[in-house]
Amino acid sequence: MNSVNTAVETTSSQSAASRQPLGARVGIPPRRVAMNLEDSKAGYWYGNDPFLTYYWSAFSILLPEGEQFFVNAVRHYRDQITDDDLKAGIAGFIGQEALHTQGHQVLNGFINAKNLPAAEIEGQLKLLLDTAARIHPRLSLAATICLEHFTALMGEQLLVEDDHNAAIAEDIKPLWMWHALEETEHKAVAWDVYEQTGGSYAVRAGTMVITTAVLGAVMAYATARLLHADGKLLDVRNNWRGFKSLFGRQGRMTRLAPKFLDFFRPGFHPNDHDTKALVTEWREKLFGAYGEMNHLLKGGKSLH
Numbered sequence: 001m002n003s004v005n006t007a008v009e010t011t012s013s014q015s016a017a018s019r020q021p022l023g024a025r026v027g028i029p030p031r032r033v034a035m036n037l038e039d040s041k042a043g044y045w046y047g048n049d050p051f052l053t054y055y056w057s058a059f060s061i062l063l064p065e066g067e068q069f070f071v072n073a074v075r076h077y078r079d080q081i082t083d084d085d086l087k088a089g090i091a092g093f094i095g096q097e098a099l100h101t102q103g104h105q106v107l108n109g110f111i112n113a114k115n116l117p118a119a120e121i122e123g124q125l126k127l128l129l130d131t132a133a134r135i136h137p138r139l140s141l142a143a144t145i146c147l148e149h150f151t152a153l154m155g156e157q158l159l160v161e162d163d164h165n166a167a168i169a170e171d172i173k174p175l176w177m178w179h180a181l182e183e184t185e186h187k188a189v190a191w192d193v194y195e196q197t198g199g200s201y202a203v204r205a206g207t208m209v210i211t212t213a214v215l216g217a218v219m220a221y222a223t224a225r226l227l228h229a230d231g232k233l234l235d236v237r238n239n240w241r242g243f244k245s246l247f248g249r250q251g252r253m254t255r256l257a258p259k260f261l262d263f264f265r266p267g268f269h270p271n272d273h274d275t276k277a278l279v280t281e282w283r284e285k286l287f288g289a290y291g292e293m294n295h296l297l298k299g300g301k302s303l304h
């Protein structure tokens with residue numbers, strides 16, 4: 001993996017002192033957030049609930065390898081892009097995803113330290129993604145826009161639904177809120193790269209069907225593995241309640257279905273889901289003058 005230092009590109013025309021990440025010019029600034037969970041006492045860190053904690057832990061475990069896959073997929077087509085704003089967006093996208101990987105590695109290390117098989121699941125996912133990446137670069141990019149659609153919708157939901165973000169343990173919450181904000185900021189980058197390099201509707205729609213099935217299977221497997229390792233797999237009553245809270249009639253994931261299905265509209269673009277006001281609100285809240293996360297920014301500097 002490229003180091004984050006090389007992944008966060010700066011504008012070369014500026015003096016060294018005033019250099020800013022290229023992505024910041026188009027509203028996609030990579031932010032270096034220091035995560036540290038060494039002293040964390042968090043147990044079931046989502047809603048004090050084993051099922052939901054392991055569901056979101058499974059998601060976190062998939063992210064480092066997944067985001068590296070996205071970065072590689074976009075980077076492959078980068079030289080074909082001539083639009084300056086999109087080039088800056090790609091730089092911001094790569095920088096943000098590389099830094100998310102670092103953040104989730106801290107959480108995944110914390111999960112692994114509880115004798116849970118985070119590292120093993122990550123290894124299995126790497127095998128799967130390495131195999132997928134060998135099929136065709138176009139398919140890797142199509143899978144990336146599918147998965148970025150998921151991360152955009154889930155990120156937006158986490159920013160909007162206060163009962164959702166309030167369920168996360170205090171010391172783990174900043175990672176998810178920072179990540180949710182940045183997924184919302186860069187949600188159109190991979191999409192625009194796909195479109196501007198001639199990606200077709202048929203391939204994106206077909207890839208979404210396969211990607212959704214694979215993601216569902218991987219999430220079910222990883223969640224079950226974690227529950228099993230903790231002796232909670234057969235706690236059927238709690239697991240069923242947690243499952244229903246996500247996928248029941250009014251479940252959190254179920255409520256995303258209409259926006260998920262927008263992906264299949266031929267003329268759809270991620271910015272059709274207008275999140276500008278939401279991004280402004282959360283930039284201010286997390287990284288503004290009195291931002292809740294400023295103390296975690298390396299260098300103590302707000303880039304919003």
Ligand SMILES: [Fe+2]
Pocket residue numbers: 067096097100179183
């Ligand atoms: Fe990310």
Ligand SMILES: [Fe+2]
Pocket residue numbers: 097148151183186
């Ligand atoms: Fe992303």
